[in-house]
Amino acid sequence: MISADPAPIRRGIGVFILAATAVLMTGWAFKGRRSVFTSLAAGAVTGGITGGFGIPGGPFMIVYYLSAPVPPPVQRANIIVTGSVGILFVIIGLAVGGPFDQGTVLRGIIITPLYLAGVWIGRRIFRIAPAAWFKKVTYAILIATGIMALSI
Numbered sequence: 001m002i003s004a005d006p007a008p009i010r011r012g013i014g015v016f017i018l019a020a021t022a023v024l025m026t027g028w029a030f031k032g033r034r035s036v037f038t039s040l041a042a043g044a045v046t047g048g049i050t051g052g053f054g055i056p057g058g059p060f061m062i063v064y065y066l067s068a069p070v071p072p073p074v075q076r077a078n079i080i081v082t083g084s085v086g087i088l089f090v091i092i093g094l095a096v097g098g099p100f101d102q103g104t105v106l107r108g109i110i111i112t113p114l115y116l117a118g119v120w121i122g123r124r125i126f127r128i129a130p131a132a133w134f135k136k137v138t139y140a141i142l143i144a145t146g147i148m149a150l151s152i
Helices: 006-026 036-055 058-066 072-097 102-128 130-149
Strands: none
Touching: 006 102, 036 058, 036 072, 058 072, 058 130, 072 102
């Protein structure tokens, strides 16, 4: 059985999202040499945050990927692939832990097509929108998400 008070988790998520957004907005970038070791370290920190604190460590991963000296489409692909694999493992862990019920599965079935439609629309917008616009919109969404997580 998996259980925890959702209020502190939600607040932790809000703080973590706002902190990661602040780092991104400063323009900080990992300037060190990228290697298998640095990628494994970023993955370990992301996984450790997710598993150890019960909050998504994705913002840390996103900071690492967005600071890479690669074109934005490659950054986006790295984030999507890594995030999707991470979500798959979270779902498997939760399924094994037992918190899923019929209502949860039904909501997932209903939300999935909407999520996929959003991904498709986002991909189309990403192709035509300037990178500067994309960053501003992303920051605004992250800030709003962090504030909502803190205020609910």
